[in-house]
Amino acid sequence: MIREEKKFTFRREEMVKKQLEARGINDNRVLEAFRKVPRHLFVNEAFIDKAYIDSPLPIGNNQTISQPYIVAEMTQELELTGEDKVLEIGTGSGYQAAILAEIVEKVYTIERIHPLYIKTRSLFDKLKYHNILTRYSDGTSGYRDEGPFDAIIITAGSPKIPEPLINQLAIGGRLIIPVGSKDTQELIKVYKDESGIHKTNLGKCRFVQLIGEHAWKSPKKT
Ligand code: SAH
Secondary structure: OHHHHHHHHHHHHHHHHHHHHHHOOOOHHHHHHHHHOOHHHOOOHHHHHHOOOOOOEEEEOOEEEOOHHHHHHHHHHOOOOOOOEEEEEOOOOOHHHHHHHHHOOEEEEEEOOHHHHHHHHHHHHHOOOOOEEEEEOOHHHOOHHHOOEEEEEEOOEEOOOOHHHHHOEEEEEEEEEEEEOOOOEEEEEEEEEOOEEEEEEEEEEOOOEOEOOOOEOOOOOO
């Protein structure tokens, strides 16, 4: 067991150096979070030996845990200070939420697939991430009672930016979302100030679909 842990610590450090630092991730809080979170506990057991490779991996229910670099890039672009209130849409494996929870005091995360919601909630409890609040619902409507949020991250691809999420973004807040077709998207960063919202395109990306009232329609009830 101890030998196993050492192996994962080593792989995690290699991931930080070769996949993140070498590609320009330079926010120390982000790098420190990646050094801490045990990514191998967030993947299915069948993929435990692949947990630190430069790639997304399946997590069941046709969903994926994102490639480490994209998680890091999105986190860095949120420009977090320790006091930010953060909302994530698309809990999935919980890895992105755990990275956020290492940096800020409180993370709210929403998942629409019940088995993933249940599985990840119990993982957060096991790993003692008591500062992550989970919710089972359609995240395209946001988290009305808890807003406004200083940062909102959507980890699934959408045809447009869901209006309720823009409304729940604080003045001075940042929102990151993949926007485009079902197959390919552009990563869009939104900054909100008194005059309205300002968008920057961070480049191409590929995410699973954001399904809900303000995004893609559900193909069937899940
Ligand atoms: N952040 C996750 C990525 C998971 S993939 C991780 O670190 O592992 C995207 C997730 O978004 C899937 O679990 C999918 O079920 C979820 N999702 C899609 N549409 C959603 C919606 N409207 N509300 C909440 N979650 C949604």
